[in-house]
Amino acid sequence: DTGVSQDPRHKITKRGQNVTFRCDPISEHNRLYWYRQTLGQGPEFLTYFQNEAQLEKSRLLSDRFSAERPKGSFSTLEIQRTEQGDSAMYLCASSLAGTGTYEQYFGPGTRLTVT
Amino acid sequence: AQRVTQPEKLLSVFKGAPVELKCNYSYSGSPELFWYVQYSRQRLQLLLRHISRESIKGFTADLNKGETSFHLKKPFAQEEDSAMYYCALRGNTDKLIFGTGTRLQVFP
Numbered sequence: 009d010t011g012v013s014q015d016p017r018h019k020i021t022k023r024g025q026n027v028t029f030r031c032d033p034i035s036e037h038n039r040l041y042w043y044r045q046t047l048g049q050g051p052e053f054l055t056y057f058q059n060e061a062q063l064e065k066s067r068l069l070s071d072r073f074s075a076e077r078p079k080g081s082f083s084t085l086e087i088q089r090t091e092q093g094d095s096a097m098y099l100c101a102s103s104l105a106g107t108g109t110y111e112q113y114f115g116p117g118t119r120l121t122v123t
Numbered sequence: 124a125q126r127v128t129q130p131e132k133l134l135s136v137f138k139g140a141p142v143e144l145k146c147n148y149s150y151s152g153s154p155e156l157f158w159y160v161q162y163s164r165q166r167l168q169l170l171l172r173h174i175s176r177e178s179i180k181g182f183t184a185d186l187n188k189g190e191t192s193f194h195l196k197k198p199f200a201q202e203e204d205s206a207m208y209y210c211a212l213r214g215n216t217d218k219l220i221f222g223t224g225t226r227l228q229v230f231p
Contacts, residue, residue, distance in 0.1 A: 011166075039217060050127075050209050050221030051167070064216055099167070103217070110155065110213060114167040 012115035014100050020121045021090055028086045029118045033102030040083050041112060042075055043099040044068065051099055057083060058105060090122045125150050125214050129222035136200050137230050144195040144225045146184075146210030155213040156186055156193040159221075162206045170195075170208070180204070200229045 013032045021027050033040050039058050043051035054073070055065045059080035069075075072090075077083040087094055097119050101112040126149040136142055148154060158170040171179045173186040173193060184195045193210060207226050211219040 041218065043219075048132075048223065050129075050211075050223050051219070053218040053220065056218060064218060066218075105217070110217065111169050111172070112219060113169075114159075116166050 012100055012102050012113055014098075014115040014118050016118060017116060018119045018121075020123065023092060023122055024089055026086065026088045027090060027120065028084050029098055029100075029120075030082060030084050031100030031102075031115060032082045033100070034104075034113055035081075037102035037104050037113070038080070039103045039105045040077055041101040041103075042083070042085050043101065045097040045099060045117070046095075054085075087120075090120075092122045095120055095122045125154075125212060125220050127210050127212050127220055127222035129208075129210055129225050131225045132223070133226045133228065135228040135230065138202055139199050142195075142197045142200045142204070142227065142229075144208050144210075144227065146193045146195065146222060148191050148193065148210075148212050150191075150212060150214055152215060156184070157211045157213065157219070158182070158184055158193075158195050159209045159211055160206050161209070167209070200227075202229050202231055205229045 015030045041056040042054040045051045053066050055075050057077040060077050072088045075085045097117045099117045100115040103112045128147045156173040160170045161167045182197045207224050209224045210222040
């Protein structure tokens with residue numbers, strides 16, 4: 009296991025199209041997080057899962073955004089009807105809850121450009 | 124409100140000089156504070172956390188609840204320390220709240 013992986017690494021789409029990103033966490037990790045990072049800003053929390061349950065969603069996650077983790081392993085983040093303001097780096101992270109360390113391990117990110 | 128403030132976007136020093144990256148937070152309870160680092164072309168990774176009170180790569184950070192600060196310090200900067208540094212807070216849920224980051228440039 010080489011860490012958290014994300015696919016694709018880059019995505020260019022036209023405004024109004026739908027996009028879906030995938031995140032594969034570290035295999036034994038039960039928590040999975042999505043963050044968004046725009047230029048000049050730190051990562052901003054979007055949502056997180058424990059196993060397949062979505063435990064928290066940010067107000068940033070509008071109705072056009074949906075995230076799933078159907079089998080408690082990989083997760084997908086879908087953005088419908090993309091807007092130029094959705095252009096950002098989308099980061100996924102995972103952690104093992106219950107160990108007391110709460111360290112989140114980040115993936116390389118998916119860079120979305122909406123034209 | 125939960126907030127992390129990093130007042131400096133860029134900090135430039137020469138090799139061997141001391142470094143202090145500032146971080147202030149706003150949180151009503153007992154937060155858990157972290158420093159994450161992102162080297163060029165690499166993913167974000169944990170540098171250190173306040174509860175472990177350890178020194179990583181010569182960096183230390185002390186949580187000062189009175190001043191609500193968690194500044195990152197290193198007595199002698201190295202060129203390989205050049206990176207983007209983010210301070211983050213973990214509050215009453217498991218999400219991390221990040222500051223806007225400080226780019227550290229260490230010149231030879």
